[in-house]
Amino acid sequence: MSTIIDNKAAPPPIAAGAAKPKKIIPPQLVRGMRDILPSEWRYWNFVTQQVEAQARAYSFGRIETPILEKSNLFSRAIGTTTDIVEKEMYSFVDQSGDHLSLRPEYTAGVARAYIEHGMLSLPQPVKLYSLGQNFRHERPQAGRYRQFWQFNFEVYGEGSATADTQLILLAAALFDGLKLPVAIQINSVGCPTCRPAYRQALVDYYRTKRSVLCEDCKRRLQRNPLRLLDCKQEACHALVQSAPQMVDFFCEVCKHHFVRLLEYLDEVELAYQLNPYLVRGIDYYTRTVFEVWGQDEARSVLAGGGRYDNLMADLGGPPTPAVGFGGGLERIINELKIRDVAIPLPVTPDLFLASLGEAARKKALKLFEDLRRQGVLVSESFTKDGLKHQLEIANRLGVKFALVLGQKELMDGTIIVRDMENGIQEIVDLKKVVSEVQKRLQAHQSSITSTAV
Numbered sequence: 001m002s003t004i005i006d007n008k009a010a011p012p013p014i015a016a017g018a019a020k021p022k023k024i025i026p027p028q029l030v031r032g033m034r035d036i037l038p039s040e041w042r043y044w045n046f047v048t049q050q051v052e053a054q055a056r057a058y059s060f061g062r063i064e065t066p067i068l069e070k071s072n073l074f075s076r077a078i079g080t081t082t083d084i085v086e087k088e089m090y091s092f093v094d095q096s097g098d099h100l101s102l103r104p105e106y107t108a109g110v111a112r113a114y115i116e117h118g119m120l121s122l123p124q125p126v127k128l129y130s131l132g133q134n135f136r137h138e139r140p141q142a143g144r145y146r147q148f149w150q151f152n153f154e155v156y157g158e159g160s161a162t163a164d165t166q167l168i169l170l171a172a173a174l175f176d177g178l179k180l181p182v183a184i185q186i187n188s189v190g191c192p193t194c195r196p197a198y199r200q201a202l203v204d205y206y207r208t209k210r211s212v213l214c215e216d217c218k219r220r221l222q223r224n225p226l227r228l229l230d231c232k233q234e235a236c237h238a239l240v241q242s243a244p245q246m247v248d249f250f251c252e253v254c255k256h257h258f259v260r261l262l263e264y265l266d267e268v269e270l271a272y273q274l275n276p277y278l279v280r281g282i283d284y285y286t287r288t289v290f291e292v293w294g295q296d297e298a299r300s301v302l303a304g305g306g307r308y309d310n311l312m313a314d315l316g317g318p319p320t321p322a323v324g325f326g327g328g329l330e331r332i333i334n335e336l337k338i339r340d341v342a343i344p345l346p347v348t349p350d351l352f353l354a355s356l357g358e359a360a361r362k363k364a365l366k367l368f369e370d371l372r373r374q375g376v377l378v379s380e381s382f383t384k385d386g387l388k389h390q391l392e393i394a395n396r397l398g399v400k401f402a403l404v405l406g407q408k409e410l411m412d413g414t415i416i417v418r419d420m421e422n423g424i425q426e427i428v429d430l431k432k433v434v435s436e437v438q439k440r441l442q443a444h445q446s447s448i449t450s451t452a453v
């Protein structure tokens with residue numbers, strides 16, 4: 001026997017002493033994550049289109065690597081003493097006992113793919129770009145998310161400073177296309193030949209000032225002294241201005257590379273700022289490093305990268321010079337909003353299809369499909385009754401024409417075409433509506449073009 005449940009019946013009274021029904025708490029976003037709602041997508045599309053335009057202009061092919069990789073790929077590539085590996089990776093052991101991490105950046109995974117797919121046998125340089133989501137368990141704050149989007153460009157197999165120059169030019173072209181004023185910061189962090197002496201000079205300098213350093217910098221002094229130059233704490237930051245500079249320690253090869261880079265950049269008349277204290281939070285860099293800063297007060301880092309000639313060999317692959325950079329979409333979009341950059345509006349539909357009554361609605365469903373197949377962008381509101389209400393929606397959407405299908409039109413085999421600008425209505429043969437609509441849309445388009453000329 002089945003039990004019939006009456007949903008509308010009043011709930012049974014709660015017996016004295018019985019537990020109260022639990023309040024259901026609606027699910028919430030994980031901290032540091034965000035939803036991208038439909039109203040936001042025009043910003044994302046704007047940036048994505050620029051990334052793709054530059055990838056085409058500079059001949060980069062797209063590569064997407066998995067979001068999950070073995071954890072030790074990242075610790076080997078990024079460095080075990082970096083904040084990313086020490087504190088920020090989302091890592092876990094899966095059902096097979098593999099130690100996996102959500103990627104905190106693209107470079108390590110793309111380098112793995114280059115080795116694994118034998119891309120050294122392809123004509124060099126190999127130029128690859130990516131666009132997707134990365135994860136870092138950072139303290140959430142403005143421009144810092146735990147899941148964030150990056151675009152990423154890498155050039156493999158080209159050791160000369162021309163590759164560094166072209167990437168910096170690509171970055172400049174990208175921000176130019178986004179209409180964002182930026183400051184490009186450039187430095188060189190040397191190589192394993194000359195960096196140890198610089199590292200020692202930094203340790204000697206900071207050791208005498210240990211008492212004023214923040215707790216993080218005291219640790220960095222032991223483990224990663226270059227990162228002291230990057231500390232935002234006031235007391236530590238004040239010491240940077242008198243700290244030793246890498247330029248005084250360059251080996252011949254690093255010096256030559258840096259001079260060449262600056263010559264090339266001067267040749268193409270690119271505006272940049274030499275920043276002797278620019279270091280990056282990742283260990284794989286050798287020689288060139290650069291960042292793109294927003295020109296606001298916060299100087300938020302919109303993109304950053306550099307050369308990393310030893311990574312391939314360090315990962316067990318064939319020695320291959322490499323250079324690349326990545327940019328953060330959330331930060332760039334934030335900058336676009338702050339600067340009020342005009343972003344193209346989403347494409348609006350050409351037509352609105354209004355229907356009155358059940359029979360007309362049935363016909364309208366079919367007509368919608370016919371128009372869609374012919375490439376006409378139509379919107380509708382099949383769930384709404386009442387012509388007034390439907391035309392209000394059409395108005396709000398900014399369509400040029402509304403089609404109205406009521407009982408009478410249905411019986412006559414006709415449909416009303418209403419010009420939403422001047423309210424003039426015409427009755428046309430339902431069978432010819434697609435061509436009639438196309439004719440009117442074309443006429444409308446050419447009238448716009450001729451007024452614009």
Ligand code: HAM
Nearest residue numbers: 105107144145148301302303304305324325326327328
């Ligand atoms: P990165 O500087 O760590 O470099 O990140 C690149 C960009 O990603 C940053 O400039 C920033 O815009 C954005 N970003 C980083 N972390 C966050 C976050 N938590 N929330 C929002 N945006 C963020 C790299 O990742 C290197 N793999 C770049 C590279 C490519 N170097 C060589 N090739």
